[in-house]
């Protein structure tokens with residue numbers, strides 16, 4: 515079995531008892547972390563390769579808990595609009611004309627290249643043409659949660675909710691047992707999915723042990739619409755249907771009452787916080803600190819590149835921490851460590867993989883990144899976790915491993931060809947611009 519020893523001045527483990535180790539080496543054996551040892555002990559371990567990183571922090575790969583990778587092909591296509599105008603009059607028509615197996619494969623690969631370059635090793639995605647998303651995940655080497663979107667209305671992928679569900683389940687068959695690919699049921703949102711469909715999704719999630727990924731309480735409009743139509747807020751409606759449970763990853767969760775936060779904590783449901791997208795679409799300020807203080811598991815996501823417009827988890831961490839403080843008026847809110855936890859440990863917990871990823875620990879999967887801290891913008895260096903959240907730019911990510919395999923070697927991809935990805939992006943730009 516292949517073994518590698520990586521020596522680094524800082525190992526950010528994210529284990530609460532000792533979050534940062536100095537002058538240690540991570541020993542990778544196959545896809546796992548075999549051990550983490552001080553330099554003098556690590557030197558005696560026989561390995562196939564050794565990597566000496568003089569200025570780097572080794573840390574868990576970042577977990578992007580909410581995205582629509584293929585929408586990267588619509589980056590910058592329609593900006594500065596309100597959510598429903600943006601969706602109804604711009605994004606959905608453009609998707610209607612262009613979305614296909616090839617669009618999704620090329621767009622997802624583009625997103626994955628950007629994410630890997632920026633230190634993201636896991637994506638919890640939500641889109642259509644699910645096999646294309648899974649194939650892009652296999653090619654790029656990213657750990658991919660393939661959210662099979664379910665809607666009541668037709669698009670290029672399916673005609674109605676039953677067809678979205680049937681196609682999604684069918685498309686996962688060839689990927690069964692692949693360690694990097696996991697399919698997820700993704701009813702799009704309470705305003706696009708009926709009670710009957712939510713009930714079906716819940717039954718299937720239990721039958722096949724799948725997660726549920728859904729946009730919930732993203733805007734105030736969504737809530738007023740639900741009160742008009744169902745005489746209930748969406749979360750009350752979903753709770754009656756049994757959907758608020760530990761399988762649920764609720765994207766956004768911007769407008770939550772104290773009772774709804776308590777409900778999420780009691781039921782063990784997770785929230786994917788998307789600070790940049792919430793700001794760009796003016797959806798509002800998610801009560802992240804209140805959620806965390808009350809025991810809700812909150813991870814961090816970028817949302818799609820059409821509403822961000824970057825897939826940059828370092829930018830997302832910095833923004834999350836700054837918004838929380840600026841909004842509450844309390845600078846002790848959302849510390850650097852709590853913020854980094856959202857992008858690692860909490861994301862892993864939401865994905866039910868906290869025994870395998872999100873921390874660096876003996877026996878866990880080697881999903882790791884190395885960040886060069888010698889950059890002038892990260893000097894001097896008192897506290898590596900402070901720099902990771904507040905000062906590091908994603909371009910400082912030099913090495914990326916998923917399941918022990920190196921995907922980025924000194925900022926060079928080992929698997930994907932960036933020129934090919936660029937050419938595909940230009941091809942789709944021309945197609946989308948054709949009237």
Ligand SMILES: [Zn+2]
Pocket residue numbers: 580581582729765817818
């Ligand atoms: Zn979204």
